[in-house]
Amino acid sequence: MKISYNWLKQFLNTDWEAEKTAELLTDLGLEVEGIETFESVKGGLQGVVVGHVITCDKHPNADRLKLTTVNIGSTEHVQIVCGAPNVAAGQKVPVATIGTTLYTKEGEAWQIKKGKIRGEESHGMICAEDELGLGDNHDGILVLDDSLAPGTPCSEVFQIENDHVFEIGLTPNRSDAMSHFGVARDLRAGLEQLKVKKELITPSTSNFSVDDRSLKIDVEVIDPKLAPRYCGVTIRNILVQESPDWLKHRLKAIGLSPINNVVDITNYVLHELGQPLHAFDATRIKGHKIQVKTLPKGTKFVTLDDVERELHEDDLMICDAEKPMCIAGVFGGIHSGVTENTTSIFLESAYFDPISIRKTAKRHGLNTDASFRFERGIDIAITEYALKRAATLIKEVAGGEISSEVVDLYPIKKKDQQVFLSFDKINKLIGQEIPRDTIKSILTSLEVKINNVTETGIGLTIPSYRTDVEREVDVIEEILRVFGYNNIDFKEKINASIAKTAQVENHVLQNTVGDFLASNGFFEIMTNSLTAQESDIKDKDETVEVLNPLSADLSVLRTSMLPTGLQSINHNQNRRLLNLRFFEFGKTYYKQEKGFEEENRLALYSTGNLNDQHWNGTDGKSDFFYMKGMVTSILQRLGISNVKEEPLRNALFSEGISFSTKKTLLGIMGWINPSVSTAYDVKDDVFFADIDWKALLNLVKETKIQYQEIPKYPSVKRDFALLLDEQITFKEIHDLAFQTERSLLKEVTLFDVYKGKNLPDGKKSYAISFTLQDHSKTLTDKQIDRIMSKLETNYNQKLGANLR
Secondary structure, three states: OEEEHHHHOOOEOOOOOHHHHHHHHHHOOOEEEEEEEEEOOOOOOOOEEEEEEEEEEEOOOOOOOEEEEEEOOOOOOEEEEEOOOOOOOOOEEEEEOOOOEEEOOOOOEEEOOOEEEOOEEEOOEEOEHHHHOOOOOOOOEOOOOOOOOOOOEHHHHOOOOEEEEEEEEOOOOOHHHOOHHHHHHHHHHHHHHOOOOOOEOOOOOOOOOOOOOOOOOEEEEOOOOOOOEEEEEEEEOOOOOOOOHHHHHHHHHOOOOOOOHHHHHHHHHHHHHOOOEEEEEHHHOHHHEEEEEEOOOOOEEEEOOOOEEEOOOOOEEEEOOOOEEEEOOOEEEOOOOOOOOOOOEEEEEEEOOHHHHHHHHHHOOOOOHHHHHHHHOOOHHHHHHHHHHHHHHHHHHHOOEEOOOOEEEOOOOOOOOEEEEEHHHHHHHHOOOOOHHHHHHHHHHOOOEEEEEOOOEEEEEOOOOOOOOOOHHHHHHHHHHHHOHHHOOOOOOOOOOOOOOOOOOHHHHHHHHHHHHHHOOOEEOOOOOEEOHHHOOOOHHHOEEOOOOOOHHHOEEOOOOHHHHHHHHHHHHOOOOOOEEEEEEEEEEEEEOOEEEEEEEEEEEEEOEOOOOOOOOOOOEOOHHHHHHHHHHHHHHOOOOOOEEEEOOOOOEEEEEEEEOOOOEEEEEEEEOHHHHHHHOOOOOEEEEEEEHHHHHHHHHHOOOOOOOOOOOOOEEEEEEEEEEOOOOHHHHHHHHHHHOOOOEEEEEEEEEEOOOOOOOOEEEEEEEEEEOOOOOOOOHHHHHHHHHHHHHHHHHHHOOEEO
16 A cells, blocks of 8 residues: 655654654554655656746758757856747746756656757757656747746746655555555554654545535435445536646555546545545436445446446445446446536445455456455545545535535444453553553544543543454554554563473374375475366365355365366476475365365375486386375374275276275275376376375374384294286285284285286286294294195185195
């Protein structure tokens, strides 16, 4: 938000330097992010002086040029070649001296230099209006008042305004400071704490009076909840024209382009007091009636930017007896605004429901100065005052007569907030005792009314413009920011408490798993929970739609972690990062019959090579078994055992499995179907695991850690090379081994698979390793041979496997 320092001084007479004022505003919570310099004429006419044309003769070498001698206030007259048809001896003219920098309309700088024009020296330039940036006229040079003395700086003649403009990073809660008057009010409070007493000058409306009652327009508010207060007045016989310089300078300083005197006044009062206003051409209001109401869904309406929009049934509209004229509090209509032909207006000042305005603005993708303020909550108490202020200024710059009484529809008066402030609470929250007189002084400077004072606290009435101050702590925050955070003493002793946390708290386990994955080459990502409707992979009936999406790409809440993960993979691959391993802790969202649900998930993604190219190693592609190993390792790291793996039939996966315990599905993983990944422009194979983090967390809480002694006796390994049918899985071999020997068999691993020549059709060879161990004694060859014999027999009888 831009704040003009010169404008600020209209309300607070201060001679502080801009930088010093900026520091105080920042201390008050209105952070000044930068200070810009504004000049009403770019360059400030530096180097341009009043010149007196002594002689003016025809150029000896050019028919259209003249050779002049000009007194510019120096000891010697200068010779200047001029091509203007109206230059003549005796005139007072603006002269840009050598070294002066002038600017084009586009802002490009060019410098006046000594030169020769058709053989004659020229020591400066006699300027036209447009060359100085004072207007658009280029018919001839600008002739000045004859009473001016040669050498007088033109910056004094034309009263060039120089200003400093503060760029304030306003927080959303500070709606009271969305105007120059609001910032001045805060600045006054800060100055008083520095013992600098300044009067806050309030803009006057004492000149407001009704001239006649010849143009009455009736107003009807259909839904007072959406428009709790609505004011209006008519003004006739106005002359719409260019605004005076003072008004244009104020608007230009804060980055606004002047339009015409009426519209400029509405913008001026908006930035002066924070109250949005709108002027309607009264002759275009059919039936001499204003209706504030909503219209049926799909109603067409053309806004000021000449865009036809479809209205929502909740959009509040300003209508006449026949048609809509304006989207209330957001944007005007193209057929009802003020033009150069307007002679009478209906001036509107209102308070609209902040939530309604925000939803309407977002629905139509509009963000205006008016909607910005209405969304955050303006001061309902100044609605009529701002109207009178604007009407008075319009009469001043556009003439006319106020031709109706002020209409003020305010059926339910808003009561000011009452708060009781405890002295003990102040000291406890701030951590330092502030003198009670200082507290009362700060509250008074903030226009907080003190109703009563007791030994324990103060009864307060909060002014209506502080819509964000509702609780005792809000008042304490106000006291603290004006008192100054820098004035709070640091304690020599710092107290801290150690929070007792359980071993299985969510963030602890997330850190454990995150560290484990990071140590295995994974990178953590954080993606948006919002995604596009077409990107969602679940049934549309389950999708949670956003009522006011910022864009179509952010219109629904995700029901799966996969789409945003694939988008991240695509983003990286487009930048030649092809070997990727990601993990993300996130949420998915669903719409169910009983309401909305959200689930905590852990997603893993792997694509490309596992290792970078190296002369002393292999690349190793990401594959199904790598991702399965990572999921298994996570479960083991968390102490979860007896997990059941089952084949998974799912349109997402070409091959997939699920992980579950007896009662709970823990997650799924597999090779993403290429048709799914290519939809996100990911052409490489992607392996994905989706883990139910809540189920995992609950299972960890139930899992009891059991400790056992390190075995004293050695383990023994024996291998089988089994010839099997191709359809037999390692899981069947693994499970049958433990069914055969439960006590001494500790581990079964697959260390080689062979398919090819020298094997019968439909057969494959598995090399299996068995680890045997007895914790109480050393195993004998006889025991080992007996177990291996039983395994061989069972494999042959139940799986048809033979030893090779």
